[in-house]
Structure formats: C-alpha cells, structure tokens
Amino acid sequence: MKISAAAATGAPPAAIAHGDASLERKVRAEQIRTVYLHSPTTTTGSLVAGAFLIWVLWDRVPAAVIAAWAAALFIHQSVRIYHYRAYLRTSPDPDASEHWGRVYILAATIAGCIWGTSGLLFYVPDSPLQQTYLALILFGIVALAIPSISIFAPAFYPLVVLTLTPFLVRAAASGNRHEIALAIPLAITLGIAIMFGRNINLLVHESIRRQFENVELIDLLARQKQIAEQARAEAEAANRSKTKFFAAAGHDLRQPLHALGLFAAALAERLRDPQVLDLVSSINASVEALEGLFNELLDIAKIDAGVMQANYSEFPLRRILDRIRLDYEPVAAEKGLQLRVRPSLVFVRSDPLLLERILRNLVSNAIRYTTRGRVLVAARRRGGHVSLEVWDTGIGIAESEREQIFAEFYQAANPERSSRKGLGLGLAIVRRLCEMLGYRIQVVSRVGRGSVFRFETPTAPGRPLPPSPTLLAGRPTMGLGGRLFVVVDDESAIVAGMRVLLSGWGAEVVGSSTGDDVLGQLEAIGRLPDLIIVDYRLADGRLGTDVIDRLRDVLDPEIPAIIATGLPTPDLADQVRARGDDLLLKPILPSDLRALIDTKLRRPVVR
DSSP states (O other), X not given: OOOOHHHHTTOOHHHHHHXXXXXXXXXXXXXXXXXXXXXXXXXXXXXXXXHHHHHHHTTTSOHHHHHHHHHHHHHHHHHHHHHHHHHHHHOOOTTTHHHHHHHHHHHHHHHHHHHHHHHHHTOOTTOHHHHHHHHHHHHHHHHHXXXXXXXXXXXXXXXXXXXXXXXXXXXXXXXXXXXXXXXXXXXXXHHHHHHHHHXXXXXXXXXXXXXXXXXXXXXXXXXXXXXXXHHHHHXXXXXXXXXXXXXXXXXXXXXXXXXXXXXXXXXHHXXXXXXHHHXXXXXXXXXXXXXXXXXXXXXXXXXXXXXXXXXXXXXXXXXXXXXXXXXXXXXXXXXXXXXXXXXXXXXXXXXXXXXXXXXXXXXXXXXXXXXXXXXXXXXXXXXXXXXXXXXXXXXXXXXXXXXXXXXXXXXXXXXXXXXXXXXXXXXXXXXXXXXXXXXXXXXXXXXXXXXXXXXXEEEEOOOOOXXXXXXXXXXXXXXXXXXXXXXXXXXXXXXXXXXXXXXXXXXXXXXXXXXXXXXXXXXXXXXXXXXXXXXXXXXXXXXHHHHHHHHHHXXXXXXXXXXXXXXXXXXXXXXXXXXXXXEEESSOOHHHHHHHHHHHHXXXXXX
16 A cells, blocks of 8 residues: 555655645646657657658659658747757746646647548548558657656646547558558557556656655655754753752752761760750751652652663672671661671672662661561572672561552552651652663562562672671770871862761861862871761862872872762772772761771771
8 A cells, every 4th residue: 555755754644645645747748848859759750750651652642742741840849949948947846847748748649630630631542552651650759659658647638649540540441451450450450559648647656756756755754853952962862951940959959968967966966965966866857858858859850850860880789798798787786686698609790889879778778677587698699690688577568569569659568658667769760770770579478477689680700809807896996086187079068067076086187178188188187087088079170089099199098088978970989999999979978988987997007
C-alpha cells in the first residue's frame, strides 16, 4: 500500500488532501517539463517525416496542396521551437507550469490536425503504394509520439487520435477491399497506441510521484532530524540547568546544615546543665534527621532528572564493606544490635559511589527496623557475579507490602510518620539506583523473623589486598589536647563552628577562608599542624586540594588531611583516596568527624 509523505506524518485529512494536491502539481509540472525537453526530437521527426511524405507524393498531389500543407507544418514546428526555447528561459515553477501545459496541449492538437489533414489531402484512390506510404508515415508519427509525448496524456491522446482517424475513415469509406484491409491494422494500431501510451503515462506518473514522495520524505526526515537536534540541544541545556541547580542546592543547602551541626556539637561539649544538654541533644538529632531527609530528597530528584549517571570502574569490594562497618557499628551498638560485616577480597565492576549508597541505605533500613538481634552484611560469589546481601532479625515484611516498600514515602510499621524512621525514600532510592546499574533487587522476608535484601553485581579481576586495618568502631576516642589543626573553608560560619568544636575537644585551630594566610599563622605559632581539614571547592574556583599540596610542599609532605565537600562528583572519592586523604560529605556529623580524626591521627606516619 502506498503511503504519501503527508499521510506518513499523521497530519489531519485536510492537511493530507492539501499535501496530495501540492504533490500532484509537482508531478504534472515534471511531466510538462519532460515533454518540452523532448521537443527537439519530435520536431525533427515531424520535419523529416513531412519531407519524406512530400517527396513520395510530389507528382501525385497538386503542388499547391502540398505547398500549403508543408507551410502549415513548417510554421507549426517553428512555433514549437519558439515555445521550447521560451520554456527553457522561463524555468517555471509548478504553479506556472499549468500555462505551459495548456500551450503544449494546443500545439499537440494542432499537430494532430495537420497530420490528420494529410490523411485526407494526400489520399490517392486506387493507388495501394501511395496509400501504404501514407499509412506508414502516419504510423511513424504515432510511434514517435508514444515514448516522447505519452508522458503527458492530455497532449498525447488528441495527437494520435487526430493523426490516424481521418485516414481510417477515408479508407473504410472507400469500399475497396485493399483499402479496408489497410484500415483495419491501422485501427488496431491506434487502439494499441492509446493503450500503450496510457500505460507509459501511468508508469511515468507513478515513478515521478514516488520520486517526489521520496524527496519529501528526505526533506521531512531532515526537518525531523533538525527538530530532534534542536530538542536534544534544549534537553541538554535543560539537563545542564538541572545539574547547576542540584549543584547549587547540594552545596548551598548543606553549608548552613554543616555549620549548625558544628555549633550544636560544640555547645554540647561546653554545657553541663542536664536540661540544656537534652535540648542541645534534640537539636543535634534534628540536624541529623534533616541531613538524612535532605540527602534522600536530593538523591531522588537527581535520579529522576537524569543528572545522576553511573560511572563504572573496577575496585575491591572490601573498601566499601570496611567503611560501612566503621560507620554503622556505633549506630547498631546504640540500639543494642550486633552488626556483622563479612570481609571479602573480591573485586567488582560497578559504580563505587552508587554501590556504596545502595548498601548504606539497606544497612540503615535494616538497623532502623530491627529492635533486637543482629544485622549481617555478606558477599557471596556466584559464578561471575557476587551476591551482596543484607540480613536482619527485624519486624519482617508482609508479602502484600514487598512491592509497596520501594514506593516513595511508604513506610512499613510507621503509621505515626515519625521522622526518626526517615521519610520513606531509602528503599525507593535503592530500587532506582539498582535499575540504573542494571541490578535486580530481591526481598525475602518472614513477619516477625526478619528480612534479607540481595542483588548481584559482576566480579572483576584484581590483585589480592593486604589484610584490612583494625577498625576503630567501638574503641574509645583519643584525646586531642595539644593537637594543632588547620581548617580552611570559604564559609566563615563553618570555620567558626569548626574552631569552637575542635577547641572543645582540646585542639588548637588555625582557621582561614582562603588558605593564603595559613602559613603566616603557623609561623607565628611555630609548630607544624597535626591535621588539615579543607573544603574541596573554595571561592574564585580554587580547590582545597591545592591548599593541601601547598602546605605539604612547604611544611611536611606527610601531614594527614580530610577533604569536605557539599557536592561529590563520581570520581572525587577515587581521586581523594589516590592522594591518601579522606572525604567527608557535608553536612558532617560531629561523631563522624571525630571518628575520622581519631583514625587519621592513629595511623602511623613515616617522617
């Protein structure tokens, strides 16, 4: 079934009808152009045939008749030559071609009359030879018209009919057997010529139509490609805008949360009144809850907006498991739970940040809904994959809820919507991240007995890692008296909050918003710093890593450092680890900061 370009676009009927009419005008214009381009051939053929006819019948027909007919033929062909050249000079568009089509139809009709008149004027009774010559010449004119003029049917039909009909009528009316015998094949020839010309016309018409449809389709595809390119550019611009928005939101909203948490923690260190301490503790809990809710909302928005993308690499799974154990053992211990993280030496291929976020959300969810017993994190090899599993002995999940728990804002066993149990986005983020990484999250659970969440990730070749360093979870914190810290952040409130917090822990602090004046302050004190804490992105496009490198170059290349950031990029964690430093995401919980400080200062340093 043939489908026009207009119909293929799904346009309404009126638009399709208009498109078809426009296409037909183009097809007709091309037919007219083709017959005009054949004019030199038909004119030459007509003049040659006319000259041959005059030579054959010169002594059998009155000279005056022959002269008058020859003059008419010559004048007609001269006018056709004039029209041919005028058409080429004009190069009309499809709408103007209709005029030239009418001119050509008139010229073909006159040509048919001239040749038809020859069938009457040059008909020699009782002369089979002259009649045969005349019939052959008229047949030749029709044969010439079939390939050159049948393309344009309105000109072809009158030409062939007017050319042969007078001779056929005259021969049939003579009553002579020979002449009737001559008329019969000419009549058959006329019918065949009309039928053959019609078929050629239809074939050429369809060919031209398809050609223009293809051109229109190509133009349509080109326009659609242009529209698609424009849409893609607009989408990319929108994504860039979203990325900038989330960058600004992630950075600007985390800064005051970070400063508030630091001041609240510092206040708790300095107070002794139990009632005031309870108030400060409530403030800290609210800051922690606000941080969790903010991170979850921002993650959901970034995933749905397509801003968050997976960046695959090959890395040891143990590093993620060690960090999870370090961060969540104290949280589990506070609830009287045991957190076990089975060590694993396997290397995997995945996005380390997203994989760690999935596991963290699952472990946090398991601890939140487990009141007694334990939480287990395990990695089991299964062929070319490793199954990551989080087991708990919590409340369990009813079968009717196992799909609902992955929906946004759905919380099992939390009808009162307590903020202590989160916002109901943790598992929604897990499912979205698993889909992004191509994982299938599975849940097996028994109400009152516990649950297990598992998914598989591909393994990767890798060298065995050295034994994991002793984790510090549960160990008493070390004293910071006599320690000197450098704090650099372009937010003065954060610098002030860190100064108050660290001073409360017994440390001395050199603070700066740029890092340019740190060396001068250290020279005045006359000591090397024990630890550098810097914000990753400083004002004027500078980086905290540059501040660390400058201080290490001047003072000591082995000074440990912590880098804080409000907007982690996919490769930032790897860059920081490659430097031998540690990364913390704002807003930083004072407990996390203190645990990491203790870890950094306990590490043996070769000087």
